[in-house]
Amino acid sequence: MASSSDYDVVIVGAGPAGLMLALWLARLKIRTKIVDKRSVKVLAGQADGVQCRTLEVAHSFGFVQRLIEEGAHINEICNWTPAADGGLERTKRMPDNEPGTSRFPHVVLTQGRIERFLLDAMRDFNGLGVDRAVAPTNMTVDPALLTDFSPSSYPVTLKLRHLSEDEATPTQVGIANGLHRSNVLSDDEADAMHGTREGGAYALAGEEETVRAKFVVGADGARSWVRKQLGLSLEGESANSLWGVLDAVVVTDFPDIRLKSSVQSHGAGSILVVPRENDLVRFYVQMGSTDPNGERFDRSSISPESIVETAQRIFQPFKLDIKHIDWWTLYEVGQRMSPQVTLDNRVFLAGDAFHTHSPKAGQGMNTSMMDSFSLGWKIAHVVQGKASPAILETYGLERLKVARELLDFDYKLSRMFAGKPITSDGKPVSHEEFKKFYESIGKWASGTAVAYLPNMLVAPEREPRLAPGLPHGQRFESHAVVALADARPWHLADRFLSDGRWRLVLFAGDVREPQQRDKLEQAAAYLDSSAGPLRTFTPADDDLDSVIEVLTVISDPRTSVEPNAFPDVLWPPKKPYGSRSYDKLYADDSSPVTPNDRGEIYKHLGIDAKTGCVVLVRPDQVVALVCSLDDIGDIGSFLSQFMVPQQQ
Amino acid sequence: MASSSDYDVVIVGAGPAGLMLALWLARLKIRTKIVDKRSVKVLAGQADGVQCRTLEVAHSFGFVQRLIEEGAHINEICNWTPAADGGLERTKRMPDNEPGTSRFPHVVLTQGRIERFLLDAMRDFNGLGVDRAVAPTNMTVDPALLTDFSPSSYPVTLKLRHLSEDEATPTQVGIANGLHRSNVLSDDEADAMHGTREGGAYALAGEEETVRAKFVVGADGARSWVRKQLGLSLEGESANSLWGVLDAVVVTDFPDIRLKSSVQSHGAGSILVVPRENDLVRFYVQMGSTDPNGERFDRSSISPESIVETAQRIFQPFKLDIKHIDWWTLYEVGQRMSPQVTLDNRVFLAGDAFHTHSPKAGQGMNTSMMDSFSLGWKIAHVVQGKASPAILETYGLERLKVARELLDFDYKLSRMFAGKPITSDGKPVSHEEFKKFYESIGKWASGTAVAYLPNMLVAPEREPRLAPGLPHGQRFESHAVVALADARPWHLADRFLSDGRWRLVLFAGDVREPQQRDKLEQAAAYLDSSAGPLRTFTPADDDLDSVIEVLTVISDPRTSVEPNAFPDVLWPPKKPYGSRSYDKLYADDSSPVTPNDRGEIYKHLGIDAKTGCVVLVRPDQVVALVCSLDDIGDIGSFLSQFMVPQQQ
Structure with missing residues (x-):
């Protein structure tokens, strides 16, 4: 029915935000086109911090090992301040993340490699690739079709133009030593790149193409063309200090060059050291402050x-010998965002297209990908007829809040870094403030504490809290469990793959107790009933776990209950052979081969080991609702507010 | 100088033994050709057990994650025996491996996938692929060149013939239900396969090709053509019982279908259950015993x-509904081996070409790959002029011993399985024997306890033992450490990649003690001296760690010593920029982000935390020599016996 120029989703921009969205949609088999005006993807430099939460999501798409293997790992933060003898002294060591923050580390790796992993995963899921050297020239939305969600309705029409090589190659200023200097913009880190071309795609240069889409997403960066079509602009704080960024191979006697280190000097400014893959080190070097009247830097x-010279002055008395510069740029600190992220829930913005800030916190790429991670499954649910279009409202509610928090975080962090390190009496007070601030935001910075407020997809918190470790609106905090059937240890969230399914985790408690056993049987009977959410929201021909997967975790020892003792719906038969789903049943216990590694998930999440609870987890691993086994009917009621019944 | 038909190594046979060797040689950039007479690789069935040690080696080549992700994990062994009520009862649960056996699990996955991983890794290292549908027809060795190891000497000439499609496709007997029945051989598991062809390679059918090689390796299975050219045959125990093997998807109420389970019935025989990937289960079903006079089975x-019917009888009263058969075969138990593995150290045998046995123990594929893992680096050392050809003698010494142990193990295991489970008084005595036997060989079966006797590459054990956890001749037992420079936790053996390098691990002890500090300085001075092994055996233009990599592990807390405090040779500068090797220095400590995960490597290996020791590890991770820091000169003496000086 759909013509070859009709798409469910067209994504403009193939940076981390656009690629993460394309990956989600590829995974969920949504008809998607993704275009980028640039002829090559990023190859060096740019964003580099990959937070724990982003690794968790990368795991859910199957590529986390590539990040772990290629990235530099950040385990500790050190602060250096002016010493009384005129040198520098290490005044603090801190874990980079509070122990237990995530089952994955915080790594640092060039954006170009992360784009590579996203591209490879897209291709592996359904062959989706990026149409490069293609830019939109016109976008119209048909008001008559806005609320028409029938399969043949494509309300957005987009004109795309194929660019010539000159148009598609970012402007770069060559400088004498062979480096390429990027265009420096006041509201974003520069969009610089260099290196070899990937394939050649100029045969169609100048040609125009018209495509229709149910949804268009502008993931096209701080100067977003899509945002301009929506009449929106980035608003906020203007720049107040200038920083140089340098990725280099160095020889130094500074001992913490492979740790994330901040160095505040005797009056030469401050620097942030971030170790990188392939022996690279990134330096953020303070290069000046703006005139309070707003005069621009020269x-x-x-x-x-000059960046190197400044860095060397700050590092004194340590020697800093720069052997090779891989990439560099300049940026002015500023925090700006768009007040809206959508036009009528048909056109959306993601990533830098609606929030920009300084790169130093290592948040931008992560937040951009998490924008898409929040959006992708919702669009897919609507396209697939699983859920009401009303759920699309939650995208803006959730991600504008995060963007606001990010800008606030970045504003404070930038002030901390740019501020004078020494008070008039010579004590490093501002450093103490810095440290305190850093400690206070550590978990937020890891991405694991991002919290969405109650909305259609996040139920209001209930009292008493049956799982205090699983607040509504936050990502499911994972702990190790062991599978009943094969004694294999898993982190429970290892089972939460990004496949578009909801998860219902039955913390069944102590099922050796007859009373608790009855409760579990009753909950299972509800789930297996025609009125229950599984049979209501799952198409008749599909496996019963294909929309909502039920996972059961008992608090008893693994060997105390046989899989056969569980009601069928908790380990349902699979098509085509009817073999049982042995991967649904778990215990809060250790594996025989790793007997000392019990995860104690009940204890860590604060769940009563006798009575348990029920946790509904969204396809993006966000906790939607926690209730008691007795109240399991509330799961169905909650889902009924937005899920579309598939059966009569 | 070498013509296009001259190779350092020609490998005949591309099963696990041949591919592991090809992978080693690809990794070490040795000019290699690998041929296989079959037109397709194995696709289903065949060998499937992948022991912990094999995963360790897979890690060292970079593909362990694929095994972990695709394989079924074996964590527990259960034994079922006849119960008094006429049913079956679970009489024992055991961990599949003793806790702490390895940092990797025991997994099960079809041989076809393992071959795929080896092929992919080969291609990724240097583009090496298999020449399929090619068989050798003639092999000659020039006696005059046997001891000529000059670069232009190619003593072995091999004629290869390109096969037609008919010749290259294994004979299969189609049966009514669509299964392909393999030819069943008495001395090996059948070489069955089915499925689609990979590429087409018959353009040259009938053509002959003559190649010359420095070394030829026959990894061409139990009916090895290469072995026959050497005039060797497999000798040993003939068959005495017949087993059916079935890979199937089943529906059953037997609760341990996802554990490795042995079931001994009330007179219907016994069965071994091995869970597999993709919901498959492998069944080894006892189908009969041979007449002691050696009459063959019908x-x-x-x-x-008939295999399914037998299995169902054994499983009573549990139901066993076979829904899909993926692969099946028959085998007779027998243990046979060749008394020799080489002709003049120019032609070698590896894998089934010199040892065959029953598949039930899950050892064959592992042992075959470990044959090649022992051989590959030695050939490479000789080809590269790093070591004397005399080291090739150690291949037979090491692997014939392992083959003998394997046959002994298999003989006992087969007798245990085939023997009557019930004694005359009705007690499951033989089951107890079985259990006891299983416990006694668990570690050996994991591959981690394989022990080579002293030879040119394994020094005799010294007393007192300075690292009782690291016996000479066994693989290095790994524990977690933390890197000094970046606080990253590592299993120490994660650093022992298969890149052809030796490792010298300096357990430096407590270097805060001035006396111990002096010893470390002296050891470092020796290593940095022109008479020391690093400068003697490393070519002048190469990095100092390119032949022998020195890794230092202190027993002190990580933050007690700065990297800068270590002598240069322990973290040498790297080409081309002179940046320091921050990945050489470790502490027996935890990382700040995982403070409870200290590996306690000194304690586990029994090394004195004050005085430490020195451990020389071969390129195949085998411990060659442990000595004190005072005796570090012995490292040089040991290596001088076979390594070739590269500098004056």
């Missing part, structure tokens, strides 16, 4: 050499 | 249906 005087 | 009466 950027022309700044070169890699 | 195989024609055995079909998948």
Whole structure:
């Protein structure tokens, strides 16, 4: 029915936000086109911090090992401040993340590699690739079709133009030593790149193409063309200090060059050291402050050499010998965002297209990908007829809140870094403030504490809290469990793959107790009933776990209950052979081969080991609702508010 | 100088033994050709057990995650025996491996996938692929060149013939239900396969090709053509019982269908259950015993249906509904091996070409790959002029011993399984024997306890033992450490990649003690000296860690010593920029982000935390020599016996 130029979703921009969305949609088999005006993807430099939460999501798409293997791992933060003898002293060591923050580390790796992993995963799921050297020239939305969600309705029409090589290659200023200097923009880190071309795609240069889409997503960066079509602009704090960024191979006697280190000097400014893959180190070097009257910097005087010189002054008395510069840029600190992220829930913005800030916190790429991670499954649910279009409202509610928090975080962090490190009496007070601030935001910075407020997809918190470790609106905090059937240890969230399914985790408690056993039987009977959410929201021909997967975790020892003792619906037969789903049943216990590694998930999440609870987890691993086994009917009621019944 | 038909190594046979060797040689950039007479690789069935040690080696080549992700994990062994009520009862649960056996699990996955991983890794290292549908027809060795190891000497000439499609496709007997029945051989598991062809390679059918090689390795299975050219045959125990093997998807109420389970019935025989990937289960079903006079079985009466019927009788009263048969075969138990593995250290045998046995123990594929893992680096060392050809003698010494142990193990295991489970008084005595036997060989079966006797590459054990956890001749037992420079936790053996390098691990002890500190300085001075092994055996233009990598592990807390405090040779500068090797220095400590995960490597290996020791590890992770820091000169003496000096 759909013509070859009709798509469910067209994504403009193939940076991390656009690629993460494309990956989600590829995984869920949504008809998607993704275009990018640039002829090559990023190859060096740019964003590099990959937070724990982003690794969790990468795991759910199957590519986390590539991040773990290629990235530099950040385990500790050190602060250096001016010492009384005129040198520098290490005044603090801190874990980079509070122990237990995530089952994955915090890694650092160039954006180009992360884009590579996303591209490879897209291709592996359904062959989706990026149409490069393609830019939109016109977008119209048909008001008559806005609320028409029938399969043949494509309300958005987009004109795309194939660019020539000159148009598709980012402007770069060559400088004498062979480096390419990027265009520096006041509201975003520069969009610089260099290196070899990937394939050649200019045969169609100048040609125009018209496509229709149910949804268009602008993931096209701080100067977003899509955002301009919506009449929106980035608003907020203007710049107040200038920083140089340098990725380099160095020889130094500074001992913490492979740790994330902040160095505040005797009056030469401050620097942030971030170790990188392939022996690289990234330096964020403070290069000046803006006139409070808003006068602009003279950027022309700044070169890699001047950044290096400044860095060397800050590092004194340590030697800093820069052997190779891989990439560099300049940026001015500023925090700006768009007040809206959508036009009528048909056109959306994601990533830098609606929030920009300084790169130093290592948050931008992560937040951009998490924007898409929140959006992708919702669009898919609507396209697939699983859920009401009303759920699309939650995207803006959730991600505008995060963007606001990010800008606030970045504003404070930038002030901390740019502020004078020494008070008039010579004590490093501002450093103490910095440290305190850093400790206070550690978990937020890992991405694991991002919290959405109650909305259609996040139920209001209930009292008493049956799982205090699983607040509504936050990602499911994982702990180790063991599978009943094969004694294999898993982190429970290892089972929460990004496949579009909801998860219902039955913390069944102590099922050796007859009373608790009865409760579990009753809950299972509800789930197996025609009125229950599984049979209501699952198409008749599909496996019973294909929309909502039920996972059961008992608090008893693994060997105390045989799989056969559980009601069928908790380990349902699978098509085509009717073999049982042995991967649904778990215990809060250890495996025989790792007897000392019990995860104690009940204890860590604060769940009563006798009575348990029920946890509904969204396809993006966000906790939607926690209730008691007795109240399991509330799961169905909650889902009925937005899920579309598939059976009569 | 070498013509396009001259190779350092020609490998005949691309099963697990041949591919593991090809992978080693690809990794070490040795000019290699690998041929296989079959037109397709194995696709289903065949060997499936992948022991912990094999995963360790897979890690060292970079593909362990694929095994972990695709394989079924074996964590527990259960034994079922006849119960008094006429049913079956679970009489024992055991961990599949003793806790702490390895940092990797025991997994089960079809041989076809393992071959795929090896092929992919080969291709990724240097583009090496298999020449399929190619068989050798003639092999000659020039006696005059036997001891000529000059670069232009190619003593072995091999004629290869390109096969037609008919010749290259294994004979299969189609049976009514669509299964392909393999040819069943008395001395090996059948070489059955089915499925689609990979590429087409018959353009040259009938053509002959002559190649010359420095070394030829026959990894061409139990009916090895290469072995026959050497005039060797497999000798040993003939068959005495017949087993059916079935890979199937089942529906059953037997609760341990996802555990490795042995079931001994009330007179209907016994069965071994091994859970597999993709919901498959492998059943080894006892189908009969041989007449002691050696009369052969009537195989024609055995079909998948008769195997299923037997299995169902054994499983009573549990129901066993076979929904889909993926692969099946028959085998007779027998243990046979060749008394020799080489002709003049120019032609070698590896894998089934010199040892065959029953498949039930899950050892064959592992042992075959470990044969090649022992051989590959030695050949490479000789080809590269790093070591004397005399080291090739150690291949037979090491692997014939392992083959003998394997046959002994298999003989006992087969007798245990085939023996009557019930004694005359009705007690499951033989089951107890079985259990006891299983416990006694668990570690050996994991591959981690394989022990080579002293030879040119394994020094005799010294007393007192300075690292009782690291016996000479066994693989290095890994524990977690933390890197000094970046606080990253590692299993120490994660650093022992299969890149052809030796490792010298300096357990430096407590270097805060001035006396111990002095010892470390002296050891470092020796290693940095022109007479030391690093400068003697490393080519002048190469990095100092390119032949022998020195890793230092202190027993002190990580933050007690700065990297800068270590002598240069322990973290040497790297080409081309001179940046320091921050990945050489470790502490027996935890990382700040995982403070409870200290590996306690000194304690586990029994090393004195004050005085430490020095451990020389071969490129195949085998411990060659442990000595004190005072005796570090012995490392040089040991290596001088076979390594070739590269510098004056």
